[in-house]
Amino acid sequence: MIQAHFRTPRIPIATYRLQLNKHFTFHDAKEIVAYLHALGISDIYCSPYLKAREGSLHGYDIVDNHSLNPEIGTEQEMDELSRELEHYGMGHIFDLVPNHMGIADKENAWWMDVLENGMSSCYANFFDIDWDPIKDELKNKILLPVLGDQYGNVLDNQELTLTFENGSFFILYYHHKFPIRPQTYPEILKYRLEELEKTLPEENLHLTEFLSILTAIDHLPAYTETAEEKIRERRREKEVIKKRLHTLYNESTEIRNFIDKNVLLFNGQKGGTESFDLLDNLLDKQVYRLSHWRVATEEINYRRFFDISELAATRVEEPDVFRETHELVFRLIRQGKVTGLRVDHPDGLYCPPEYFKELQKNCYLLTFGGNGKNSKNNRASEDEQSEERAALTKQYHEILAREPHYKPFYIVGEKILGRSERIPEDWPIFGTTGYDFIATVNGIFVETKNAKEFDKIYSRFIKETIHFHEIVYEKKRLIMQVAMSSEINTLGHYLNRISEKNRHTRDFTLNSLTYAIIEVIACFPVYRTYIHSSEVNEPDKRYIEHAVSKARQKNPALNESIFFFLKDVLLNNYPGYFNEEGKKAWLNFTMKFQQITGPVMAKGVEDTVFYVYNRLISLNEVGGSPDWFGTSIEAFHGQNTERAKSWQHSMLATSTHDTKRSEDVRARINVLSEIPAKWRECLIKWSRNNKKHKYLAGDLAAPSKNEEYLFYQTLIGAWPFEPMDDSGYEIFKNRIKEYMLKASREAKENTSWINPNTVYEEALMHFIDNVMNRKQNNAFLHDFKKFQEEISHYGIYNSIAQTLLKITSPGVPDIYQGNEIWSFCLVDPDNRMPVDYGLRMSMLEELKEQETSGGIQALITNMMRNREKGLIKLYVTHKALTFRKENRELFETGNYTPLEAAGTKENNVCAYARNSNTKTAIVVAPRFMTQILSHPEELPFGKDVWEDTFLSLPFEDNAAGYQNIFTGEVAKTTIHNNAKGIFLSEIFTTFPVALMERIC
Template sequence: MPDTPFDEPRIPVATYRVQFHGEFGFSDARQIVPYLRELGISDLYASPCFRAKKGSRHGYDIVDPNALNPEVGSEEEFEALIAELRRCGMGLILDIVPNHMGIESPENLWWMDLLENGSSSPHADFFDVDWEPVKKELKNKVLSPILGDQYGAVLERGELVLAFEEGAFSLRYYDHRLPIRTKSSSAILTCRLEELEAALSADHPDYQELLSIDTALRNLPPPTEDDPKRIAERFREKEVVRRRLGALYGKSPEIRRFIDENIALFNGEPGDAESFDHLDELLRRQVYRLSHWRVATEEINYRRFFDINGLAALRVENPQVFAETHRLIFRLIREGKVTGLRVDHLDGLYDPADYLGQLQRGCYLQRGLAVLENAAGKSLSGAAEEEGTARLLRDWTERIGREPAFKPFYLIGEKILLKGEKLPEEWPVFNTTGYEFANLVNGLFVETGNARAFDALYERFIRSAMNFPDIAYEKKKLVMQATMSGEINTLGHRLNAISEVNRHTRDFTLNSLIKALVEVIAFFPVYRTYTGADGVADRDRRYVEFAIARAKRKNPATDPSVFDFVRKVLLLDLYAGAPERQRGEWLDFVRRFQQLSGPVTAKGVEDTAFYVYNRLVSLNEVGGSPERFGLPLEAFHGQNIERGRSHPQALLATSTHDTKRGEDVRGRINVLSEIPEAFRDALARWRRLNKKKKTLVDGQPAPDPNEEYLLYQTLVGTWPTAPATAEEFFAFRQRIRDYMRKAVREAKVNSSWIRPNEAYEEALLSFVDLLLQDHPGNLFLADLGAFQVLTSRCGMFNALSQTLLKMTAPGLPDFYQGSELWDLSLVDPDNRRPVDFALRRRHLEELGKREKEEGLLRLARELGETMGDGRIKLFLIRQALGLRRARRRLFEEGSYLPLEVRGERSDHVCAFARREGEREVIVVAPRLFTRLLQNPADLPLGQRVWEKTCLVLPAGEEERYRNVFTGEISPSRPQGDLRVLLLSELLADFPVALLERI
């Protein structure tokens, strides 16, 4: 191979995540590239930009992975974005979705083909469909739960409409369009055939052509055909039939009128139930079975993304599916337009390790072919491309043999790691998208010593005691019962089939096996295990043993041998003498179990328990453990050291499109952990002031105490930083209304997405409106406004420290769109609101100009006095990323050394050094600010705050350091046998410090 760096990944310095949709496309992204570069960003990190369902705001409901989303922009606009990125020396990390596709749009041709041609469709193996499901009526059919009511009611209201275009019949249901199986069209064409014969005569050419078409339809092979030749015949002949029928419809007025009248007949007359018999009979002959969307919870026979009916899981483990779903991705990599990939929902894959290996191999191959093309000065094709591909694949095999951990392309995986869990070492990725760091750094700003006080005030307010592990257990079971019972039932039948093979296990009943599976998944301590063909890893064995033991203990009335059997299967502990075929069946079951446990955990914990256990909601974050009240400094340092050793190029995130609250909202709510007494008193006042604003629903006041408690924390976290206009405050109130409606539905206590309690929700929203009435007589608003001065102020300091830690800890900092200023967003879709990039560009330009005119020190002091506008955070990012870019090797390869802090304020500082050779930087991030300030308007600066608190330097030599934020020089000072830096000097003019040794 030519001596080129194609086998070395492009590693980002810092990434910036943008969300593509119809209102923010390629052209919009191109306009902000220079701004991002000036800010210090090296790589644009983009949400999926492939063709998605029309109107998609997130891009994860892809309908064609091999076309760009026209709502996001054209090919030319995409090329212009790439050109601008290249001009600025930046890369593009693209989010890809290998696990599922959107199926509610007729633009998904693969799914439409499956709905028309069933199990014999060329795309039948693309999707994870059970063609012989538990419900026998669905054999060789696909449940299509798109209806808003029971099938019969929808049919007889005339909402299902038969249509005809381009020689083919289809069914319309509002925005849905489904194909009518070509062979079944005979029922439409032969209805009232005698009337057509009387009108035209039996020997009329058009009549004869229609009969000939009908004969061809009747002779088409059925959708259950498995003979490849017969399948090919059906696909060929049905297209011929459609062309003939379309031509006949177009040229013959009599035939056109006949078909149109038959369509009208089939579409029936509302109020006349029998008039829909024709359409009902036609729909019974289709591959799909229409149903109310609620039926999907029990009878669904295609694997979904979580419990979303409109997202069907792909079988990307199938080589053909892998190849077809990655054609465009690989082309963009070959053309050098995509420099990194973020892989969505790894836990949904059948074999994540194998998929990631195939993906890395494909990236290596495409980049290698690009090098060969550059060397040849032309595109490769035919024999030359085949020869180059074979050569590269041989090189790949040899390289993997020498370096099993070889990672030639920058891949990161969307994987949620829970407490103590590590990414599987065999995965060829540079780590995760950073959820674990978000929880790690957030925990630093929670006062751990106040856990019991917070337990007491929470229990007192809601008049109940809550235990998070118990809630998580119950909510996972609720999800398996309410929204994913179909998947559980299917898995239970698979386990039952396994039990029937052996005489020692065949007596286990289906119900006992399903119950055992539910209990084991409910107690599973992680999202999933990763057992594969190589067997069960020790880590996964421990997780299974833990879940089995807890399930046994929880269910003393259940025969323990049922759980023992589940354990044996999950650990692939086959009975002596079992045939190899049986091992394959067990392994397939385990992999399907693994694909299910992750979604159940996500829905049960993230999307349910996190809305029920509200003690301190800043801890209720994806991958977090809300029962842990904060994090000791030692744990933070320890995990940073470990990351620097094992995954120094992992992404570090503090906000993502999946987080439940923006980083600055969490920073404010964390302040409550420092002031439990003040918060307790405020809660008592607020409850008293707002008691009469509640409405009784079914004899109970709405909202309930737990929801009211959540609402107060939410208001503390999101209260506008500056006085709002009437229009702005109206928009704020609407955001809170939307959030609380979502929260109460996610909690599934007083309402839910499946069965919304409209009366309760209206009472809840009325309560929000009354709380947020903006008039002088609203005593609650006045009290809240006074209370949140401290939380808002200290929350800003928390945010600055957190952002600095993200930019300097081992790993690569990632910024979510808009978070470079104060971002008080809540969970999606609130965090996908438009970002005012024009304002941010102006602020950044002004900062550069002011620095030149006035100097760093004066600018830093001014920003501290005007914190409310967020420029101080923008400035912090600009300065720190500038140093990171200039000292890239230090931050990527340098050691991490926690620094000792001595003095009365030692608990209020997180400090460490990064070293590489002779270079060194020191990071000083204060925390727990309420005890540092005499009044909220103060800044935590200078001698009065920090007194004699100091950093102890490991080396005994005199050193001098330049503060990146102020430009000031601080010398180390002797203190006995030590050299120290005084915090009163380091933090004299700016709330945090980043020091470079000079």
């Protein structure tokens, strides 16, 4: 009898994100475990490392869920990494990708099987394929938009070639490899058959075998067969046929020459269009239809990850798909090598709450499943394992009945929350990956009172006014028209079929229904809703009603009853006479609709609007709302308070692999919000100076005023501290050029990925080359560098302040690789560059050595004098993480109390206390340093700077003072204006941030 009991999940203290690829492997990760432990990290948090497309630098294009990526390492190397983590008591968070797979690589055996066998493939249900799509010609086929030109041109250029390998036929197209459907082998093997029969006598055994193989092919079940017995027969017999054909090919010279010549004839002759008729006819009979990549936007009939045709969505809601896609990660969990999960893009799943519930259940079963009884070496019978699993499942549900919020395993979801949106209550996870925190903590370093001034500066510079919500609406519509029209058209046809079943709605036209879908999605205020039953919760209801209402307002000429019908379907407002089949169709439409709204939001806003609306680009971050010019201290405290109450183990990030720019770049750009007059003056001066470097690309001047505005902010944020030699400067300039090219294409205003305007892009690159030319007397660079240096010094304080806030706020702080010191990276792939861990290790050793030999004050003096070196950020990170690790209970379950300052600099500080029954820690971080310091070289210390500003302690406190962990200095409490607290001049005496521990 298995005893039911709770499993206490391992909760990380602090995580460190590692980007694994061929340049940074398991072995490399093992080599830095000791350093990360010394830094204060409790868990590594790795990018995906299952087998991905060859050369993948990110790992999200997985081709085999059962294998480790050989470019990252072997099982033995993975074991060595696990043992090293175990030695230091560290955990390992796995980045799980349940939503899609990479299909551009021939090593995706599941996808290759579908291409060969169609609906009769045993993996046909693994991918979200519409076998009965809108286009009749694609019935029972898959559109593959992989060709670089029109199909006919590619064929005539002999870029598609037939090949014969080990008994199988394939079509090759550069690195692509497509299997030929076995039932069409006779198209090749019967061609010129009479010639072969004349060559070989009728009684020839090889000829007899060849004809027998042809007969066997004719008896294969059809590729549209879906009966399980027929699928097994087809799978078995086709492989027998291939083996027989391979053997015959090797045994008979005549057969080999015959097949080789036929392959040659099918491949045609360049310049002779008719010579490709054979291959064209053969391709027409395959499961797939090869097409120009541009066709994907309108006709593709498999669901993709966003608009990326090389990533096909998987149907993980199906039990067999769930089991197969999680096989390896579950084994790693069972073996104790993986202690937590980060789930990638749950918004793309059919039913996220049910997925998370299934995931938690399996993690519970793995943990209590007999300590590895289900391993490969297990001798227990399948019946015994099944009984044990059933018993554990029963016990798990009994626990849930008593404790509905029980979560046995640490799981976080990559969920992008809209402003005021909350994590769905029925998700059994510990929180998000931290984009909500990025937006809030970054926002408190933006001077909100200057919003209108920045509106004026931006509008006047670009000579137009961009209204954020209007541009979001327009760009979401654009994405649905140019990148995801196929998905939208499919939804439209689905809704049309539903409308046809009701006499009150059957007169709605297909076009009007599709148009209504586009308009509602364009007005959707969040990424998606999570309706998965007839019951609709209040938040989801509000979002849908809001979107429909906005769509109606924007389309007064469209019959409003169409919008009411769509709303009824989305909210499951069934007519009273509906049967179960009708209800199921409505709900299925809603769940398919929900899978589309997220990608449209991501592509329309994150990957388009965030490169168009450039008022202050530090606000243009995943999870952010650029229309809100900063965040109030009250909002920051409010979010922290809520997290402390409900999501105290949610991740806290400031940089990730998906952020548009690193935390240090944003910290600098935020400074501009404090000095609008200076910023305006610089813009005017620089623009006039650089006007001569602009070139016309047709009717367009490159760069546009909007891109120029983006360019100057980017330079300010990304310019390195360290001096650059000619080689280093060229590398930096090329990084800026690559970023601006990407930004321009993402904006889709003057060029795009789909239709690159090469003339415009060349003019843009020419502009950057000229304005960044430092070999000549460049007046712009001279003036820019002086301003940038001032901004960067103020940005230092922003950066270390937000680092401290992240490490001490409720939640689990996450450090993105390399960001423990200055990192001025831009959007990927720039932020995935190799990290110099040798430098960081030596810097940490230097910190410890200086603190031991010279004393803490000498160390602080050195760090402040050389703060551009990055040692100061490493120091704050290390000391704060170590303090958090030593006081785990205080930060995990302790209270969060906002603290208020009063005095002349009361607006220049963010402060709060973390307290428990036995301990209290106070966090104080400065902001808006241009308002405090008269020039950047001045230090923010003492009474001359902080004047009468006083930090009140609202809780009962008998402490004599608080000791700053960064300096060892004690700030004494005192009474001021009938309140107990500490003067900021006593807190900030030698160091610009404070984490203070109560002393009695």
